[in-house]
Amino acid sequence: MNFLRSLAQQFAAKPIDWEELEEALVRADLGVAMTTQIIKTLQEREAWSVLGIGDVIKAVREEIARILPPDPTPIRLVNGKPTVILIVGVNGTGKTTSTAKLAHYLQGKGGSHEPPAGDLGQSPLPRRPHVMLAAADTFRAAAIEQLGIWATRLGVEMIQGQYNADPAALCYEAYQAAAGRKIEFLLCDTAGRMHTKMNLMAELQKVKRTLAKHDPDAPHETLLVVDATTGGNALSQAREFQNAIGLTGLIVTKLDGSGKGGIVVAIQSELGIPTRFVGTGEQIDDFAPFDGSKFVAEML
Ligand SMILES: Nc1nc2c(ncn2[C@@H]2O[C@H](COP(=O)(O)OP(=O)(O)OP(=O)(O)O)[C@@H](O)[C@H]2O)c(=O)[nH]1
Ligand SMILES: [Mg+2]
Known part of the structure; x- marks a missing residue:
């Protein structure tokens, strides 16, 4: 899942454009709910003018980490039957x-x-x-x-x-x-x-x-x-x-x-x-x- 790398490249030398960011996140198949949440978090957290790509990447990571269960969910063996x-x-x-x-x-x-x-x-x-x-x-x-x-x-x-x-x-x-x-x-x-x-x-x-x-x-x-x-x-x-x-x-x-x-x-x-x-x-x-x-x- 290396879309963060292309995101970093895309926004490296310019201010964050919200529409462009939204499009990039949707293109990475993150889904509308997740994309909206990430953008909301960023907009609440920082003054728009000081926001850099580092902040964006951090927020994406944090939101994804928050939503995914951290550990694998094992297949449980039922005792005594298939x-x-x-x-x-x-x-x-x-x-x-x-x-x-x-x-x-x-x-x-x-x-x-x-x-x-x-x-x-x-x-x-x-x-x-x-x-x-x-x-x-x-x-x-x-x-x-x-x-x-x-x-x-x-x-x-x-x-x-x-x-x-x-x-x-x-x-x-x-x-x-x-x-x-x-x-x-x-x-x-x-x-x-x-x-x-x-x-x-x-x-x-x-x-x-x-x-x-x-x-x-x-x-x-x-x-x-x-x-x-x-x-x-x-x-x-x-x-x-x-x-x-x-x-x-x-x-x-x-x-x-x-x-x-x-x-x-x-x-x-x-x-x-x-x-x-x-x-x-x-x-x-x-x-x-x-x-x-x-x-x-x-x-x-
Ligand atoms: N590259 C790659 N190919 C995969 C993977 N899993 C399955 N394939 C390939 O995808 C093709 C279809 O796989 P199948 O297991 O026959 O798919 P299926 O869902 O049983 O297909 P149907 O029974 O026809 O619905 C095969 O050529 C597999 O080798 C994967 O993780 N990576
Ligand atoms: Mg099959």
């Missing part, structure tokens, strides 16, 4: 890749030879957690195949249904399989869907209702995958998915393709949805829990 994570989003944002990356990440946590993993709640396991994948994107045969390749590579079991099967029924069956085999994490990859298509959103509601028949708290996490390079559109996606099914967090992908990442700030400030993980490439390890303090520290 922890279900539902992965949703519009087409092509990186759901399937992120499902595989998250599975790999969760597999690496815990285990008797490692220090207790904070992410795994109160009782770290005496072994690595077991992960299962559910190929709930049943619209395309290729989607099942794509997740299957990851499952083989990661050495995890994948539950799949017939092409065009009901994703809710598939997730229901996958839960049964996961519970029967004492699997800790069940990750359900779903089909890409436009946030504006109500029938497709209703299908996700059905997936949630069906999983809740097994465990009223399932899915324990509903993570929306957004592509950082789509900028402001990610905010409307988050709003619609939040309204339709409720979200517990975001996975922001393709941060390697956009120096910005301002969308993380905009979605947190406007909708209160935290970013939980970030994707920074196509490889399995190009993935990490989102760390707010680090994000702010690395902003310039």
Whole structure:
């Protein structure tokens, strides 16, 4: 997120022009609420004539630090039954890749030879957690195949249904399989869907209702995958998915393709949805829990 650098260059040798500053902040995908707040803070704090770019950068940092949770929010392990994570989003944002990356990440946590993993709640396991994948994107045969390749590579079991099967029924069956085999994490990859298509959103509601028949708290996490390079559109996606099914967090992908990442700030400030993980490439390890303090520290 190096937009502060271009901001510094842009305003280095001239007085702050409020309109120009506003435009630069919006262009960095910080969102209208955040931009307005930053400008208000600056205008209240300093006499306009003495305001320099240093003050602007300080205010931007402070406002962003105030809005982002400083520490990563871990995925909590449910004791004695599968922890279900539902992965949703519009087409092509990186759901399937992120499902595989998250599975790999969760597999690496815990285990008797490692220090207790904070992410795994109160009782770290005496072994690595077991992960299962559910190929709930049943619209395309290729989607099942794509997740299957990851499952083989990661050495995890994948539950799949017939092409065009009901994703809710598939997730229901996958839960049964996961519970029967004492699997800790069940990750359900779903089909890409436009946030504006109500029938497709209703299908996700059905997936949630069906999983809740097994465990009223399932899915324990509903993570929306957004592509950082789509900028402001990610905010409307988050709003619609939040309204339709409720979200517990975001996975922001393709941060390697956009120096910005301002969308993380905009979605947190406007909708209160935290970013939980970030994707920074196509490889399995190009993935990490989102760390707010680090994000702010690395902003310039
Ligand atoms: N550069 C980069 N590419 C990514 C990242 N995450 C995913 N991709 C790529 O984005 C493309 C789409 O990823 P998928 O995981 O298939 O996306 P999806 O959301 O499952 O797509 P649909 O199922 O068709 O909706 C692939 O080429 C991925 O390799 C990332 O963090 N950085
Ligand atoms: Mg997919």
